[in-house]
Amino acid sequence: MTPLTTAIACLLAITLCYAAVCAASPLGDCRKCRGFGYALKTDRKGRLRRGKHCRRCDGHGKRVRIGRRLYNAARRTYHATTTPATPAPKGHHPWR
Numbered sequence: 001m002t003p004l005t006t007a008i009a010c011l012l013a014i015t016l017c018y019a020a021v022c023a024a025s026p027l028g029d030c031r032k033c034r035g036f037g038y039a040l041k042t043d044r045k046g047r048l049r050r051g052k053h054c055r056r057c058d059g060h061g062k063r064v065r066i067g068r069r070l071y072n073a074a075r076r077t078y079h080a081t082t083t084p085a086t087p088a089p090k091g092h093h094p095w096r
């Protein structure tokens with residue numbers, strides 16, 4: 001294999017693995033609080049204490065992965081463009 005096809009195969013494998021991760025686990029840990037939902041601080045004796053509530057994830061400790069967010073946006077766009085805005089009334093047959 002040439003180096004170009006090797007590079008393409010590696011990038012494709014990485015992309016497919018990331019898509020699999022996004023499908024299996026759409027939520028990742030919040031990068032600011034590392035999944036705790038709050039900051040960690042130490043008291044005067046050096047023991048760990050619960051700190052401020054995380055504003056980025058609002059205390060959930062989770063975030064939606066970028067790949068999943070892209071998938072959700074694409075699905076929302078597809079749904080918005082393919083389904084009628086208002087459902088057709090019952091008994092309405094446009095093919096007759």
Ligand SMILES: [Zn+2]
Binds near residue numbers: 056
């Ligand atoms: Zn957070």
